[in-house]
Amino acid sequence: MNYPQLANSVRKMIRMADITSSQIAEFIVDISYKDISNSTLIHTKNTLIDTIACAIGGFDSKPGQIARKMASTIQSADMPARILGNSTYSSPELAGFTNTTMIRYLDCNDSYFSPGGGHPSDMIGAALTLTEALGLSGQDLITSIVMGYEIFATLSDEIVVNQLGWDQGVFLGISAAAITAKLLGLPKNQITNALSLAIVPNLPMGATRVGELSMWKGCATAAAVKSGIFAALIAKEGLTSPEKPFDGNKGLWEQLGCDRPPTLATLEPRRETHKICDNIFKYYPSQIHTQAPIGLACQLSEKIDHTEIASIHIQSYRQGGVSTPETEPEKWAPTTRETADHSIPFLVSAALIDGTVNPNTFEKTNLDRQDIANLISITNITENTEYSDLYPAQYNCKIELNTTFGKHLEAHTKFPKGHQNNPFDSLDLANKFENLTSVNLSSEQRSNAMNILSNIEKVPTLSQLFDSLCITTA
Numbered sequence: 001m002n003y004p005q006l007a008n009s010v011r012k013m014i015r016m017a018d019i020t021s022s023q024i025a026e027f028i029v030d031i032s033y034k035d036i037s038n039s040t041l042i043h044t045k046n047t048l049i050d051t052i053a054c055a056i057g058g059f060d061s062k063p064g065q066i067a068r069k070m071a072s073t074i075q076s077a078d079m080p081a082r083i084l085g086n087s088t089y090s091s092p093e094l095a096g097f098t099n100t101t102m103i104r105y106l107d108c109n110d111s112y113f114s115p116g117g118g119h120p121s122d123m124i125g126a127a128l129t130l131t132e133a134l135g136l137s138g139q140d141l142i143t144s145i146v147m148g149y150e151i152f153a154t155l156s157d158e159i160v161v162n163q164l165g166w167d168q169g170v171f172l173g174i175s176a177a178a179i180t181a182k183l184l185g186l187p188k189n190q191i192t193n194a195l196s197l198a199i200v201p202n203l204p205m206g207a208t209r210v211g212e213l214s215m216w217k218g219c220a221t222a223a224a225v226k227s228g229i230f231a232a233l234i235a236k237e238g239l240t241s242p243e244k245p246f247d248g249n250k251g252l253w254e255q256l257g258c259d260r261p262p263t264l265a266t267l268e269p270r271r272e273t274h275k276i277c278d279n280i281f282k283y284y285p286s287q288i289h290t291q292a293p294i295g296l297a298c299q300l301s302e303k304i305d306h307t308e309i310a311s312i313h314i315q316s317y318r319q320g321g322v323s324t325p326e327t328e329p330e331k332w333a334p335t336t337r338e339t340a341d342h343s344i345p346f347l348v349s350a351a352l353i354d355g356t357v358n359p360n361t362f363e364k365t366n367l368d369r370q371d372i373a374n375l376i377s378i379t380n381i382t383e384n385t386e387y388s389d390l391y392p393a394q395y396n397c398k399i400e401l402n403t404t405f406g407k408h409l410e411a412h413t414k415f416p417k418g419h420q421n422n423p424f425d426s427l428d429l430a431n432k433f434e435n436l437t438s439v440n441l442s443s444e445q446r447s448n449a450m451n452i453l454s455n456i457e458k459v460p461t462l463s464q465l466f467d468s469l470c471i472t473t474a
Contacts, residue, residue: 020246020253023264024151024174025191028182031147031269033139033457041457043277044142046429049453050281051109051121052084052469057285057359057436058105059085059471063215067098067222081133085440085471092133093230096176100125100222106359107218107341108285108436112149112278113392115319116156118168120279122221123148126176126229130183131462138456144182146274148175150267153275158262166256167204169224174198176228184236196241197231199252212330213338281418283428284357286341289320291416292397293344297351299411300401306353306371308403312379314344315398317387324381332376337362348399349375358435395419440471 036044058064071083071090081095082088084102089095100122103109109121124145131141152175161170177198181191208220235241246252246261253261284294293314316322321344325332334340340347340362349372350361366372387396398412415422424432430450437446448468452459459465 018244018247018251020261020264021192021195021244023267024178024195025188027151027267027269028147028178028191029188031143031150031182033143035269035271036142036146036274037272039272040146040274040277041142043273044145045453045456046281046424047110047121047276047279048124048141048145048456049429049433049450051103051124052449052453053433053436054104054106054109054121055084055099055102055125056440056469056471057108058102058218059440061102061105061218063105063219064098064102067094067101067219071095071098079133081129082466084128084466084469087470092129092180092233093226095133096126096129096229097219097222097226099129100225101219104218104221106285106436107287108282108432110279110281111288112153112156112275112280113288114153114157114278115392116158116160116162116171117153118156118172119221120149120152120172120175120276122172122225123152123175123179123228125222126179126225127183128462130180130229132466134183135461136183137461138459140183141462142457144179146276147182148179149276149279150274151175151178153278154264154266155262157266158264159256159258161256162206162209164257165206167206167208167220169202169204169221170199170252170256172221173202173204173224173228173231176225177231178228180229180232181235184232186232186236190235190238193239193241194228194232194235196243196245197235197239198228199245200242202227202231203252203255209342212334213336213342215338217338278420280416280420281424281429281432283417283424283432284347285359285362286347286357287320289316289395290342290344290347291418292316292395292413293321293348293399294351294357295416296397296399296411296413297348298355298357300399300409301352301355303409304352304401304403304407306375308405308407309352309375309401310378310404311402312348312352312375313400313402314348314379314381315384315387315396315400316344316381317391317396318383318385319388319391321387321391321397322381322383333373334367337367340367344381345376345379346372349379390414441469442472445469 071094076091080089081092155171177194181194331343394414400410
């Protein structure tokens with residue numbers, strides 16, 4: 001028996017990448033534009049339009065300004081990467097961080113819960129940045145986005161990271177590394193290194209979304225995107241990584257507290273509709289669990305004078321829709337924009353008074369409004385266990401109002417506007433794009449951008465798209 005050869009064979013078997021890394025890497029290598037159906041293509045383009053609208057709407061935000069300032073201090077000699085909204089270039093990882101910060105700021109980009117998830121369009125910050133920097137095509141962009149969503153959603157279907165004490169950036173960092181690796185054309189061994197390097201140094205803590213929320217709430221996934229981009233770039237240069245970041249001893253599944261490794265058998269390149277088609281668009285710039293309550297409050301605002309409301313009772317589901325002044329006091333008297341856009345009592349009260357919720361709702365003057373505080377004081381939210389059992393297939397919410405003169409009004413929905421069962425139509429999407437970009441882009445720019453985005457699969461590079469989004473006052 002040749003013992004040295006046997007020993008080498010054993011070592012190779014021991015040092016094999018774990019099963020999860022191999023499955024994801026094989027999927028990244030295998031998927032191509034030809035695997036994307038027309039229905040998936042249309043939905044992906046709509047998602048891209050929605051995401052760009054959010055980015056331009058978040059351009060003037062304080063986090064966006066800070067990110068752009070940091071990015072402007074770095075120049076890349078071999079891969080200059082562009083910042084959305086202006087003509088500035090930076091390194092790919094800082095450009096990705098900056099673009100994602102702007103995408104995320106308004107909390108108006110898409111959501112995916114099954115029941116795990118978050119805001120998968122944050123990864124589009126990586127896809128846009130790398131596709132532009134590498135001079136790749138719209139088809140490359142579309143393929144990378146569909147692929148990234150498939151990975152994120154498949155993992156989220158298996159594990160609810162926030163219930164385990166971690167933040168949604170866990171899977172977004174993996175997806176951003178996958179997107180970057182795909183666009184760079186990395187071989188499988190470098191892809192597995194990229195995935196490992198995206199995870200091992202970068203597990204984000206759930207503390208991001210507890211208590212009074214800070215600006216970091218909108219930047220946490222941008223940091224995950226930055227880490228994912230950087231991981232793929234250093235893997236491309238030959239940096240090796242921990243061998244079993246998912247399935248191994250002290251790997252991701254163990255650190256997340258999972259009692260078993262997830263099964264990823266559903267990672268298939270060829271589908272009639274990919275998982276991106278299951279995302280939810282947002283009609284209002286606020287957390288996903290607030291979408292149904294806001295929509296109902298807007299309906300009810302047309303039927304009642306808010307000064308005549310004596311009580312507000314909201315029934316919702318346990319998983320994100322229920323709070324009390326005792327369990328989450330910050331949501332019942334929010335002092336930051338980031339807390340206010342997660343506060344059902346604040347948002348319902350504002351919608352009942354103003355008839356809508358938009359970015360102006362979160363101005364400091366509105367956070368201090370007495371009429372909103374008065375309605376919050378007569379609001380209560382309780383769990384409807386049937387609603388909890390039906391979540392996340394349904395996003396049930398019921399609002400009941402009683403007036404000072406004995407009138408009773410109520411409204412109920414299972415699916416807020418933007419849900420797959422109550423989807424945006426072309427006019428909804430166009431109106432959202434118009435509303436979020438009109439402050440910063442001219443009519444001609446908006447028209448050019450919409451034309452490019454609507455035909456993104458036909459463009460050879462993204463240079464014209466980035467040019468059309470350049471804010472002249474920047």
